[in-house]
Amino acid sequence: MNSALAELSEHPNSYQHHLNTVPKQKVLSVRNLRKSYNAHQTVLHDISFDLHSGEMVGVIGRSGAGKSTLLHVLNGTHSASAGEILSFSDDENEPRDVSRLKGRALNQWRSQCGMIFQDFCLVPRLDVLTNVLLGRLSQTSTLKSLFKIFTDEDRAKAIALLEWLNMLPHALQRAETLSGGQMQRVAICRALIQNPSLLLADEPVASLDPKNTQRIMDVLREVSQQGISVMVNLHSVELVKEYCTRVIGVAQGRIIFDDHPSRLTQDVLHVLYGDEISQLH
Ligand SMILES: Nc1ncnc2c1ncn2[C@@H]1O[C@H](COP(=O)(O)OP(=O)(O)OP(=O)(O)O)[C@@H](O)[C@H]1O
Numbered sequence: 001m002n003s004a005l006a007e008l009s010e011h012p013n014s015y016q017h018h019l020n021t022v023p024k025q026k027v028l029s030v031r032n033l034r035k036s037y038n039a040h041q042t043v044l045h046d047i048s049f050d051l052h053s054g055e056m057v058g059v060i061g062r063s064g065a066g067k068s069t070l071l072h073v074l075n076g077t078h079s080a081s082a083g084e085i086l087s088f089s090d091d092e093n094e095p096r097d098v099s100r101l102k103g104r105a106l107n108q109w110r111s112q113c114g115m116i117f118q119d120f121c122l123v124p125r126l127d128v129l130t131n132v133l134l135g136r137l138s139q140t141s142t143l144k145s146l147f148k149i150f151t152d153e154d155r156a157k158a159i160a161l162l163e164w165l166n167m168l169p170h171a172l173q174r175a176e177t178l179s180g181g182q183m184q185r186v187a188i189c190r191a192l193i194q195n196p197s198l199l200l201a202d203e204p205v206a207s208l209d210p211k212n213t214q215r216i217m218d219v220l221r222e223v224s225q226q227g228i229s230v231m232v233n234l235h236s237v238e239l240v241k242e243y244c245t246r247v248i249g250v251a252q253g254r255i256i257f258d259d260h261p262s263r264l265t266q267d268v269l270h271v272l273y274g275d276e277i278s279q280l281h
Contacts, residue, residue: 024052026088027197027229028074029095033083035066035073035253043069044253047083051198056224057231058244058261062273066253067233071200073099074231075115076106087112089197111135113198114191118206120183124176128167128186131175132158135190154193161189165219181212188219199223201232205239217243237269 028051035044043066051057059067072078074085076098086095087109098109114135122131133150150158162168165185170178175186184204191199201220205213221243224230234240240247241261249257249264249272257268270277 024054027051027053028088029084029086030074031084031086033070033073033085033099034081035069035078036081042081042253044073047253047255049248049255049258051229051231053197053227053229054224055229055246056221056244057229058240058247059231059233059250060235060237060240060247060272061250062276065250065272067250068202069253070250071115071202071231071233074198075113075200076101076109077115087197111194112196113200114194114196115200115202116184116187116191116204117201118203120180120187122175122183122186122190125174127172127174128162128178129155129158129171131186132161132189132193135193157193158189161192162186165189179212180208181215184208184212184216185219188216188223192223196228198229198231201230203233203235206235213239237264240264 030050031048033044033047034042036042047070059070061067069078073080080099083099084097085099087098088095089112101109123134126134133154136150136154159168159171162171165188167182167185167189170182175183178186187204188199199220204220205216208216217239220230220232224245232244234244241264244261247257247259247261247264248255249268251272256271257264
């Protein structure tokens with residue numbers, strides 16, 4: 001680790017000061033999280049931060065820094081090697097460590113933290129409405145989910161979400177016939193139908209044109225303004241500055257910056273991106 005990176009990774013949390021003036025409900029507390037995929041390489045080192053309701057947190061850093069891994073470990077699609085992910089919920093008195101969950105409990109956690117991806121992950125041959133309803137499967141009994149039986153309440157909620165994102169006219173259209181921006185809006189509906197307290201988005205606009213990028217970012221901001229904590233991996237510092245209330249900078253698997261986007265300096269960006277800084281937009 002170079003000296004600038006070492007210095008920043010020791011004091012990344014000036015954001016805590018900012019939070020003291022804006023009281024918000026804690027949703028997640030990540031403590032000393034570590035992830036290794038194998039014995040030779042540690043991808044995330046000693047990651048610690050809190051997430052709060054209503055925040056829109058951009059995660060930035062160069063390719064291979066560990067951004068996707070972080071989101072996958074939070075969501076439970078990849079297991080943590082060490083550390084804690086404490087979830088705070090109104091239904092429970094004590095925070096719950098979700099980093100060691102398995103089976104049904106893990107599925108329940110995944111439904112509490114919705115996830116969307118760059119490549120949307122829709123079922124191409126199914127219609128839009130069914131794709132959204134698939135988000136309910138983890139909260140439905142095994143038999144019902146096998147036969148894709150959904151309640152009227154589920155359908156009403158799916159329709160309301162599609163309407164909100166201007167996708168209702170496409171409800172009966174196969175997902176494979178949609179544009180990228182439309183697919184991403186369906187993916188967001190599928191994540192939101194689970195009533196998540198946290199929405200994780202892994203490069204959700206990487207494959208979209210500028211107009212659709214703006215639409216999706218506007219939607220994510222609205223979602224956060226409704227009280228959901230949104231954490232989004234982005235390759236564009238411009239978008240982070242325009243949309244995010246907070247930015248976490250990751251370099252070589254360590255958090256080296258955690259603050260308001262307005263405090264991102266050229267020096268920090270240089271440590272984050274190195275030679276790639278000239279390609280930033
Ligand atoms: N399933 C895996 N098995 C082994 N190594 C992996 C796996 N997934 C990621 N890695 C490694 O972990 C490191 C971090 O990858 P990750 O995808 O988290 O980075 P990233 O910051 O999201 O990069 P990008 O911006 O290019 O998506 C890389 O060295 C990558 O090769």
